[in-house]
Amino acid sequence: MKTKSGNMLIAQSGGPTAVINQSLVGAILEAKKHAEIKKIYGALHGIQGILDENLIDLKQESSETLDLVAQTPSSALGSVRRKPTPADCTAIFAVLKKYDIRYFFYIGGNDSAETTYIINEEAKKAHYELSCFHICKTIDNDLRQNDHTPGFGSAGKFVAQAFMGDNLDNIALGGVKINIIMGRHAGFLTAAAALARQDETDGPHLVYLPERAFEMDSFIADVLSVVEKQGRCVIAVSEGICDADGTPIIVKEAESKEVDAHGNVQLSGTGALGDILAEAIKTRTHIARVRADTFGYLQRSFAGCVSEVDAQEAFKVGETAVKEAIAGTPDGSIAIQRIDGEKYAVEFNRVPLKSVAKETRHMPDEFINAAGNDVTQAFLDYAAPIVGPLPKIGKFARILVK
Amino acid sequence: MKTKSGNMLIAQSGGPTAVINQSLVGAILEAKKHAEIKKIYGALHGIQGILDENLIDLKQESSETLDLVAQTPSSALGSVRRKPTPADCTAIFAVLKKYDIRYFFYIGGNDSAETTYIINEEAKKAHYELSCFHICKTIDNDLRQNDHTPGFGSAGKFVAQAFMGDNLDNIALGGVKINIIMGRHAGFLTAAAALARQDETDGPHLVYLPERAFEMDSFIADVLSVVEKQGRCVIAVSEGICDADGTPIIVKEAESKEVDAHGNVQLSGTGALGDILAEAIKTRTHIARVRADTFGYLQRSFAGCVSEVDAQEAFKVGETAVKEAIAGTPDGSIAIQRIDGEKYAVEFNRVPLKSVAKETRHMPDEFINAAGNDVTQAFLDYAAPIVGPLPKIGKFARILVK
Numbered sequence: 001m002k003t004k005s006g007n008m009l010i011a012q013s014g015g016p017t018a019v020i021n022q023s024l025v026g027a028i029l030e031a032k033k034h035a036e037i038k039k040i041y042g043a044l045h046g047i048q049g050i051l052d053e054n055l056i057d058l059k060q061e062s063s064e065t066l067d068l069v070a071q072t073p074s075s076a077l078g079s080v081r082r083k084p085t086p087a088d089c090t091a092i093f094a095v096l097k098k099y100d101i102r103y104f105f106y107i108g109g110n111d112s113a114e115t116t117y118i119i120n121e122e123a124k125k126a127h128y129e130l131s132c133f134h135i136c137k138t139i140d141n142d143l144r145q146n147d148h149t150p151g152f153g154s155a156g157k158f159v160a161q162a163f164m165g166d167n168l169d170n171i172a173l174g175g176v177k178i179n180i181i182m183g184r185h186a187g188f189l190t191a192a193a194a195l196a197r198q199d200e201t202d203g204p205h206l207v208y209l210p211e212r213a214f215e216m217d218s219f220i221a222d223v224l225s226v227v228e229k230q231g232r233c234v235i236a237v238s239e240g241i242c243d244a245d246g247t248p249i250i251v252k253e254a255e256s257k258e259v260d261a262h263g264n265v266q267l268s269g270t271g272a273l274g275d276i277l278a279e280a281i282k283t284r285t286h287i288a289r290v291r292a293d294t295f296g297y298l299q300r301s302f303a304g305c306v307s308e309v310d311a312q313e314a315f316k317v318g319e320t321a322v323k324e325a326i327a328g329t330p331d332g333s334i335a336i337q338r339i340d341g342e343k344y345a346v347e348f349n350r351v352p353l354k355s356v357a358k359e360t361r362h363m364p365d366e367f368i369n370a371a372g373n374d375v376t377q378a379f380l381d382y383a384a385p386i387v388g389p390l391p392k393i394g395k396f397a398r399i400l401v402k
Numbered sequence: 403m404k405t406k407s408g409n410m411l412i413a414q415s416g417g418p419t420a421v422i423n424q425s426l427v428g429a430i431l432e433a434k435k436h437a438e439i440k441k442i443y444g445a446l447h448g449i450q451g452i453l454d455e456n457l458i459d460l461k462q463e464s465s466e467t468l469d470l471v472a473q474t475p476s477s478a479l480g481s482v483r484r485k486p487t488p489a490d491c492t493a494i495f496a497v498l499k500k501y502d503i504r505y506f507f508y509i510g511g512n513d514s515a516e517t518t519y520i521i522n523e524e525a526k527k528a529h530y531e532l533s534c535f536h537i538c539k540t541i542d543n544d545l546r547q548n549d550h551t552p553g554f555g556s557a558g559k560f561v562a563q564a565f566m567g568d569n570l571d572n573i574a575l576g577g578v579k580i581n582i583i584m585g586r587h588a589g590f591l592t593a594a595a596a597l598a599r600q601d602e603t604d605g606p607h608l609v610y611l612p613e614r615a616f617e618m619d620s621f622i623a624d625v626l627s628v629v630e631k632q633g634r635c636v637i638a639v640s641e642g643i644c645d646a647d648g649t650p651i652i653v654k655e656a657e658s659k660e661v662d663a664h665g666n667v668q669l670s671g672t673g674a675l676g677d678i679l680a681e682a683i684k685t686r687t688h689i690a691r692v693r694a695d696t697f698g699y700l701q702r703s704f705a706g707c708v709s710e711v712d713a714q715e716a717f718k719v720g721e722t723a724v725k726e727a728i729a730g731t732p733d734g735s736i737a738i739q740r741i742d743g744e745k746y747a748v749e750f751n752r753v754p755l756k757s758v759a760k761e762t763r764h765m766p767d768e769f770i771n772a773a774g775n776d777v778t779q780a781f782l783d784y785a786a787p788i789v790g791p792l793p794k795i796g797k798f799a800r801i802l803v804k
Binding site: 039041053054060067081099162165173278293301302303304390392394396 | 458460463464467469471472475479567568696793795797798802
């Protein structure tokens with residue numbers, strides 16, 4: 001099969017990550033090796049940039065810039081949260097044709113995989129020859145087909161390092177500390193907090209995930225039980241925790257109900273959930289010092305906290321997508337899949353777009369304890385190599401003077 | 403003057419920092435060099451540990467542990483927020499006498515300097531021979547006599563790196579982003595956000611400090627003006643901002659009024675201020691996407707984000723306090739003072755306890771712009787060497803396709 005010749009268009013979508021630019025630069029550097037790919041265009045702000053013909057010429061960026069951008073958090077092409085309508089798709093094709101785009105790469109999560117799928121289906125219907133690839137990313141780690149996704153490792157490292165320090169802060173000053181972590185439907189990132197534990201007394205002592213129904217009475221009982229044993233309590237809570245009916249706790253208890261184009265409620269960029277839970281503990285127990293922090297956008301965009309494994313894999317996913325396209329594969333999403341064995345190893349496999357699109361992958365049952373308020377050793381074994389080494393912590397032996 | 407012989411007691415107080423253990427270990431390692439100092443005791447949780455005779459033997463900690471503890475954030479001896487009453491002081495002396503303590507070191511901020519001062523005065527009144535030293539620390543950077551304080555550099559680095567990433571996140575997704583930063587009465591840490599700027603379009607675009615009265619109408623006007631120019635806006639806000647009457651905005655607008663033993667209102671560990679400001683923008687403008695994050699305890703305790711200069715200076719402050727005591731100086735606080743010159747250099751000087759105690763140092767006028775919504779170049783020149791090098795950021799040249 002002869003590979004078609006034409007231009008390439010790449011864009012980024014959804015929430016940024018610390019390594020999403022690794023995937024972008026991985027794709028660009030691979031594309032520059034192949035004569036079949038003429039121009040390399042970047043659309044600014046995802047499909048919005050295609051619709052507006054807001055395109056930049058990525059072949060004019062220097063090698064030095066590409067290297068620096070790869071190491072820079074957030075989406076260097078800008079991002080968007082917009083789901084294309086059928087009318088959008090028609091408009092997008094007009095632009096693709098106009099610029100002779102034959103290679104299209106869209107970096108994003110499951111919403112973006114869905115967008116890529118829709119664009120690909122429209123291309124097929126229109127008999128327009130197009131290589132159409134989704135390049136996975138999301139700190140939520142919730143894409144099907146993937147062992148894990150680029151962005152999760154670095155966000156997990158941030159969360160773990162935050163908990164390592166916050167646990168020590170809680171040892172120093174006592175009381176109950178609640179930390180709210182991103183992850184709308186999947187608890188992987190919240191669970192990564194458990195990597196912070198260095199010994200059996202360390203927090204987080206409780207971990208609440210969107211995969212299990214959150215019940216306020218059980219929560220209060222759990223906290224009291226930990227405080228009785230440890231004299232303090234550090235808690236990891238997913239922003240997406242819901243009650244037994246599936247209603248997010250933040251919606252149930254607060255006023256904020258802003259939704260985006262994908263029908264998602266605003267959970268991030270507000271401290272409301274943390275404050276709700278802290279208030280519940282304050283009013284329903286005699287614990288004097290209760291504090292809540294919401295890690296917010298720092299989890300995905302903090303400059304200078306990257307998992308090396310995550311960075312390398314993110315680069316590889318972008319590179320592999322272009323290689324697959326050049327090899328003649330018409331479409332797909334590049335998934336990271338783990339190779340069974342003693343040592344951590346992964347491979348980058350092409351999977352169908354539809355198999356990644358839209359639906360969310362959740363924490364498997366074996367990663368969650370029976371009580372639904374902690375993770376298991378199986379999760380820690382799974383996540384540790386992705387997050388990579390963490391700072392060493394020193395504690396005094398504390399030999400008491402008689 | 404013959405140096406007295408006896409035991410040493412050291413403790414930590416107030417909010418932890420990323421380098422407060424450097425000061426602790428600096429003091430311990432110096433003390434181990436001097437035969438005059440027999441036992442080295444650590445009180446757990448500050449003066450509370452003295453009152454409870456909850457002391458540990460620090461000479462029994464291995465060199466390896468001491469090195470690791472020095473590099474570990476938060477207060478390894480535990481901390482406390484308790485101001486001693488006259489009755490407490492009497493009880494403290496009983497303990498000091500009982501354990502033949504002749505060298506007392508208290509690591510903390512201005513509240514802790516005040517505590518040290520009170521203990522020292524009581525010792526003098528009782529004719530009890532005691533070397534009594536305060537070892538400065540505070541991320542707020544608000545101690546008088548000091549050019550800057552240990553802890554500020556590392557917290558400033560965290561804040562700057564957070565803003566570097568968050569500014570890129572805001573470029574990618576647009577809208578208005580508010581970040582609430584610690585600093586009850588002094589704006590230094592909030593101001594450190596400005597170190598994140600790499601070019602003239604970068605945020606934070608607005609910086610609100612407790613040194614200037616916060617006025618909601620001006621705030622909204624400022625935000626609209628930035629959005630008109632930049633199409634987006636990133637804002638750094640101190641948790642301690644007050645109105646013209648000195649009432650904290652969080653108290654004015656919210657319900658939470660919890661106070662600690664020093665009469666301080668709870669500003670941290672809640673997302674309320676960020677949510678109040680975000681809500682004000684949402685309701686009073688047509689800006690659709692408004693988000694707020696509160697950096698919270700991560701600023702002082704995040705594991706793995708330390709300014710090297712800050713770490714070294716923190717160690718030196720602890721070491722110097724012990725050297726001064728051994729040299730026969732009866733009491734004092736060790737201040738970091740900058741040496742005038744082209745190149746950044748500091749010296750560690752003994753200053754009177756009273757001159758550091760209680761009162762807060764504020765941002766000098768030359769560090770704040772005329773409009774009261776940004777810092778000046780003078781501040782950036784002052785803070786850059788303390789915070790140290792920041793990660794490099796890559797941005798595309800973005801050459802548009804015609």
